[in-house]
Amino acid sequence: MAAQFQLTDESVVVIIGSGAGGGTLGTELALKGIRTVILEAGGRHEIEDFVNDEWASFAQLAWKDMRTTSGDWRVAKDFANLPAWIVKAVGGSTTHWAGASLRFQEHEFKTRSVYGDVKGANLLDWPISLKDLEPYYERAEDRMGVTRTNGIPGLPGNNNYKVLEAGAKKLGYREVHTGRMAINSQERDGRPGCQQTGFCFQGCKFGAKWSTLYAEIPKGEDTGNLEVRPNSQVLRIEHDPSGKVTGVVYADKDGNLQRQKARMVAVAGNAIESPRLLLNSASAKFPDGLANSSGQVGRNYMRHMTGSVYAVFEKPVRMWRGTTMAGVVQDEAKHEPSRGFVGGYEFETLSLGIPFMAAFLDPGAWGREFTTALDAYENMAGMWIVGEDMPQESNRITLHPSLKDEFGMPVPNVHFSDHPNDVAMRNHAYKQGMAIYHAVDATRTFPTTPYPSTHNLGTNRMSENPRDGVVNKWGQTHDIPNLFISDGSQFTTGGAENPTLTIVALAIRQAEYIEQQMNQRTF
Ligand SMILES: Cc1cc2nc3c(=O)[nH]c(=O)nc-3n(C[C@H](O)[C@H](O)[C@H](O)COP(=O)(O)OP(=O)(O)OC[C@H]3O[C@@H](n4cnc5c(N)ncnc54)[C@H](O)[C@@H]3O)c2cc1C
Numbered sequence: 001m002a003a004q005f006q007l008t009d010e011s012v013v014v015i016i017g018s019g020a021g022g023g024t025l026g027t028e029l030a031l032k033g034i035r036t037v038i039l040e041a042g043g044r045h046e047i048e049d050f051v052n053d054e055w056a057s058f059a060q061l062a063w064k065d066m067r068t069t070s071g072d073w074r075v076a077k078d079f080a081n082l083p084a085w086i087v088k089a090v091g092g093s094t095t096h097w098a099g100a101s102l103r104f105q106e107h108e109f110k111t112r113s114v115y116g117d118v119k120g121a122n123l124l125d126w127p128i129s130l131k132d133l134e135p136y137y138e139r140a141e142d143r144m145g146v147t148r149t150n151g152i153p154g155l156p157g158n159n160n161y162k163v164l165e166a167g168a169k170k171l172g173y174r175e176v177h178t179g180r181m182a183i184n185s186q187e188r189d190g191r192p193g194c195q196q197t198g199f200c201f202q203g204c205k206f207g208a209k210w211s212t213l214y215a216e217i218p219k220g221e222d223t224g225n226l227e228v229r230p231n232s233q234v235l236r237i238e239h240d241p242s243g244k245v246t247g248v249v250y251a252d253k254d255g256n257l258q259r260q261k262a263r264m265v266a267v268a269g270n271a272i273e274s275p276r277l278l279l280n281s282a283s284a285k286f287p288d289g290l291a292n293s294s295g296q297v298g299r300n301y302m303r304h305m306t307g308s309v310y311a312v313f314e315k316p317v318r319m320w321r322g323t324t325m326a327g328v329v330q331d332e333a334k335h336e337p338s339r340g341f342v343g344g345y346e347f348e349t350l351s352l353g354i355p356f357m358a359a360f361l362d363p364g365a366w367g368r369e370f371t372t373a374l375d376a377y378e379n380m381a382g383m384w385i386v387g388e389d390m391p392q393e394s395n396r397i398t399l400h401p402s403l404k405d406e407f408g409m410p411v412p413n414v415h416f417s418d419h420p421n422d423v424a425m426r427n428h429a430y431k432q433g434m435a436i437y438h439a440v441d442a443t444r445t446f447p448t449t450p451y452p453s454t455h456n457l458g459t460n461r462m463s464e465n466p467r468d469g470v471v472n473k474w475g476q477t478h479d480i481p482n483l484f485i486s487d488g489s490q491f492t493t494g495g496a497e498n499p500t501l502t503i504v505a506l507a508i509r510q511a512e513y514i515e516q517q518m519n520q521r522t523f
């Protein structure tokens with residue numbers, strides 16, 4: 001039976017956001033016997049509510065509240081008020097996500113040491129190493145049911161994958177397989193195996209794909225220690241005269257303001273909302289926002305170097321059949337500066353339905369070039385490229401000086417410009433991606449510009465030294481011991497890998513630390 005805690009209960013842990021970071025942390029704490037409230041801005045849509053229709057599903061699940069953009073990235077021009085594709089619902093972006101679950105490589109935790117001084121980049125080593133995280137990666141893979149780990153077989157490749165694999169192998173790539181996916185390839189953990197329906201981005205109607213919505217949170221609720229309060233958007237975190245956090249103010253489902261007391265607060269609103277909330281919680285004691293003595297809150301916003309390549313073939317591919325991300329090529333993920341950039345990237349199959357393809361293939365385009373591409377949809381294959389982008393101090397989330405949301409909270413502005421390293425890496429990836437498809441006789445290829453950001457990282461980064469970042473190696477803010485960050489905003493650098501497995505591993509590790517600190521009565 002799910003718990004219900006009093007607003008005045010000062011003994012509860014409050015977590016803001018129920019996605020990969022918050023949903024995992026809340027469940028883990030509840031399993032340890034720690035009484036926890038998750039406040040989630042979005043509604044609770046269960047599996048049976050999901051809709052297998054791209055725009056209808058987006059309307060149901062995505063965070064659509066106004067955001068503004070600046071910087072020279074093309075997203076600012078094409079989608080000025082939609083810089084990111086993030087979910088506002090219980091389960092967070094793990095309802096929409098594709099499931100690709102790759103570990104960081106060793107050097108990606110130490111980029112300042114390995115890449116050296118990259119001009120204009122605010123590189124920093126993580127205060128932890130791959131070795132520190134390995135035991136938690138193992139636990140995360142086990143609970144998420146990641147294929148090709150723990151004896152779980154890989155998923156079968158669909159046509160989109162077969163085209164990618166054939167082209168990649170012709171080019172000489174060797175690390176080509178159907179991925180490590182948090183999607184059941186067979187029944188596991190009370191959830192069925194994947195039915196290959198192809199609506200992974202719309203919320204998996206079978207529950208085969210891991211999501212905190214149904215694979216974590218109900219387990220936490222069953223302990224009687226976890227309450228998830230949907231339609232509860234936190235507006236401000238409060239503190240006492242000593243600076244210790246005491247609770248949060250949130251708008252409930254009717255728009256009424258409520259104050260939830262707390263023993264400690266963990267922020268897991270994704271890398272745009274988390275710094276927005278810290279900045280909006282500025283007070284006389286903390287005039288620049290909470291946990292911001294370094295001035296790094298909101299800075300170093302990363303979104304991964306991304307782009308896509310689609311290709312048309314003589315015969316049908318029907319890429320939409322089967323899992324959306326059906327395979328990966330990892331050969332370019334290594335750090336090999338002779339290519340003209342530091343860090344690396346991966347190719348992962350991607351399929352968009354016609355409604356999304358029309359919006360994203362070449363935003364704003366019209367005319368014969370574009371319409372004939374859509375005509376050839378049945379014969380298309382597609383891939384996404386995802387690589388490490390450089391943290392830059394000037395890429396940042398700030399509070400808009402005048403625009404406010406329905407609760408009077410300033411909207412966030414997302415400022416982003418590519419670093420020259422990001423551009424060099426993307427050009428390399430476009431060239432290689434097109435070569436993969438031409439190797440298997442593509443008749444046309446379309447290098448496609450980045451979509452609104454799905455991987456949002458770095459805006460409350462981890463650092464050894466409080467001067468360089470916002471949180472320590474446990475995700476605990478340097479400035480306030482009972483205030484934690486538990487989402488992708490704590491990443492020091494982004495790696496070439498999709499981030500969620502690392503977010504989950506960090507949340508499991510953080511839960512252990514929080515339990516320990518509570519036992520020692522640190523807060
Ligand atoms: C289409 C798509 C495909 C993706 N595919 C992959 C993939 O294959 N592999 C991968 O690793 N990653 C993938 N991702 C990214 C992945 O979903 C995110 O990295 C991950 O979910 C981020 O976790 P998080 O905890 O930081 O935030 P989220 O999971 O986004 O959760 C944040 C939650 O906090 C809530 N919130 C925010 N602010 C407040 C507030 N003030 N008060 C209360 N609640 C608040 C939000 O409503 C949201 O529910 C994908 C994302 C998308 C959109």
Ligand code: SF4
Binds near residue numbers: 193194195199
């Ligand atoms: S392809 Fe598999 S994981 Fe994706 S939505 Fe269908 S059943 Fe779920």
